[in-house]
Amino acid sequence: MxxxxxxxxxxxxxxxxxxxxxxxxxxxxxxxxxxxxxxxxxxxxxxxxxxxxxxxxxxxxxxxxxxxxxxxxxxxxxxxxxxxxxxxxxxxxxxxxxxxxxxxxxxxxxxxxxxxxxxxxxxxxxxxxxxxxxxxxxxxxxxxxxxxxxxxxxxxFHYVDDYYNEDRPSNCKGRIQIIIMGGMQRDFDTLWTIIDNVQDVDFHLCVGNNNNIYSRFLLMKKMNLQLYGYLTEKELRKLMLQCDLSLNVMSDTIGSNVITTSMAMGLGMIVSDVGSIRDYCDESNAFFCKNSEDFIICLNNISKNPSILNDIKYHAMLKAKRFSINKFHNYIRDL
The missing domain is CATH 3.40.50.2000 (Glycogen Phosphorylase B;)
Structure with a gap:
C-alpha cells in the first residue's frame, strides 16, 4: 500500500x-x-x-x-x-x-x-x-x-490531467491569440518589453489574485492586451481553447503544470530556454528564446506567417500524451 x-x-x-x-x-x-x-x-x-x-x-x-x-x-x-x-x-x-x-x-x-x-x-x-x-x-x-x-x-515528469486533453484542429484562423499564465519564476519585466513591442497579435494575460501585476500591466493601455484576474478552472480552460500559443517568459522551470496543460490543450509553445524546459518541449512543438529580442522577433514572424503554427500545435498535443496520469502512475508503481 x-x-x-x-x-x-x-x-x-x-x-x-x-x-x-x-x-x-x-x-x-x-x-x-x-x-x-x-x-x-x-x-x-x-x-x-x-x-x-x-x-x-x-x-x-x-x-x-x-x-x-x-x-x-x-x-x-x-x-x-x-x-x-x-x-x-x-x-x-x-x-x-x-x-x-x-x-x-x-x-x-x-x-x-x-x-x-x-x-x-x-x-x-x-x-x-x-x-x-x-x-x-x-x-x-x-x-x-x-x-x-x-x-x-x-x-x-509533471503529469497532465485528463481534464485538459483536447484533440482539436491545429490550423490557425484569423489574428493570433496568445495566452500567458503562471506566476512562479515568471519574468514580468521581460514580458512587459515583449508586449510593448509586438502589435499584430492579441495577448491574454492571466494573473490570478496577483493585484500588483494586474495594476502594473493595466498601465500599459494596449489595445492588444486583455487582462484577467481570478478565473475558475472552467473559465480558464475555455480561454485556452480560444488561443493558439502559450507564452512562457521564465527565469527558471523544473517542470510546470502550465507547460503540460498548455500542450495538452493543443497550444503551441513559445518559451524561455531555461531550466528543464527541454524535458517537455523540443523544436517540434515550441519556439525557444533566450531574451526579449528573441521573443519579439519570433512573435512578429508568427504574426506574418501564422501557418507555421499548425505543426507546432499538432505536435504539442502529441507530446502531451507522454505526460499522462496513467504513465505517471506506472512510473510510481515501478519505482
Whole structure:
C-alpha cells in the first residue's frame, strides 16, 4: 500500500492541478493507495510553521501505527522547511526503517538556496528518505551537485490531467491569440518589453489574485492586451481553447503544470530556454528564446506567417500524451 502525504494550497484547491489532485488520481488508479491531506493553515509565519510541524508530527504517528512491511510513503512537498515533511520521514525511518520513503521536490534551485544555504542541511534531508523525485533534469543535477547521492535522485515528469486533453484542429484562423499564465519564476519585466513591442497579435494575460501585476500591466493601455484576474478552472480552460500559443517568459522551470496543460490543450509553445524546459518541449512543438529580442522577433514572424503554427500545435498535443496520469502512475508503481 502507498501512502501519499500532500499539502492543500488555496491556489489549487478543488481543481485539476497540484499535488492533491495528483494523489487523488493515483488513488483512483489503485484503490489500495491512501491520501493524507494537510490543510492550509494561514497564520503569522512563525505560528504557521509551528502548527504545521505539529500537524506533520501527528501524521507521522498515525503512519507508524498503520504501516506494515511492503508499504511505501510518498512525501509530496519534500525539501520545503516551512511545511516540514522531514519530521515524517525522520519518525518513519526511526520507528520502521524497512518502510520505503520517497520525497518529491519541486522548488527551483533559487528557492532551495534560500532554504538550504548549507549543504550539510540539504544532505541531512536527503539521507532521511530512500529516494528524491523531481519533475525536471535541471533540479536533479542541482541536487546531485549539492551532495545528494546520484543513485538517490530520480527524474520523472509533471503529469497532465485528463481534464485538459483536447484533440482539436491545429490550423490557425484569423489574428493570433496568445495566452500567458503562471506566476512562479515568471519574468514580468521581460514580458512587459515583449508586449510593448509586438502589435499584430492579441495577448491574454492571466494573473490570478496577483493585484500588483494586474495594476502594473493595466498601465500599459494596449489595445492588444486583455487582462484577467481570478478565473475558475472552467473559465480558464475555455480561454485556452480560444488561443493558439502559450507564452512562457521564465527565469527558471523544473517542470510546470502550465507547460503540460498548455500542450495538452493543443497550444503551441513559445518559451524561455531555461531550466528543464527541454524535458517537455523540443523544436517540434515550441519556439525557444533566450531574451526579449528573441521573443519579439519570433512573435512578429508568427504574426506574418501564422501557418507555421499548425505543426507546432499538432505536435504539442502529441507530446502531451507522454505526460499522462496513467504513465505517471506506472512510473510510481515501478519505482
Amino acid at each position: 502507498d501512502f501519499f502525504v500532500c499539502q492543500q494550497w488555496r491556489s489549487t484547491r478543488g481543481n485539476h492541478a497540484g499535488m492533491v489532485n495528483l494523489c487523488k488520481s493515483l488513488t483512483k488508479l489503485n484503490k489500495e493507495n491512501r491520501v493524507l491531506i494537510v490543510p492550509e493553515i494561514r497564520l503569522p509565519v512563525r505560528g504557521q510553521t509551528i502548527v504545521q510541524s505539529v500537524y506533520y508530527f501527528f501524521i507521522a504517528i498515525i503512519l507508524t501505527l498503520r504501516l506494515k512491511k511492503g508499504d511505501r510513503v510518498f512525501l509530496m512537498e519534500y525539501l520545503l522547511p516551512t511545511h516540514n515533511q522531514f519530521i515524517i520521514s525522520n519518525i518513519v525511518k526511526y520507528t520502521k526503517p524497512y518502510i520505503k520513503c520517497v520525497g518529491l521536490a519541486h522548488l527551483v534551485p533559487q528557492m532551495l538556496n534560500r532554504h538550504f544555504a548549507c549543504d550539510a542541511k540539504l544532505k541531512k534531508w536527503g539521507d532521511s528518505v530512500d529516494c528524491i523525485l523531481t519533475f525536471g533534469s535541471s533540479l536533479s543535477k542541482y541536487l546531485i551537485n549539492r551532495g545528494i547521492g546520484e543513485n538517490k535522485v530520480k527524474t520523472t
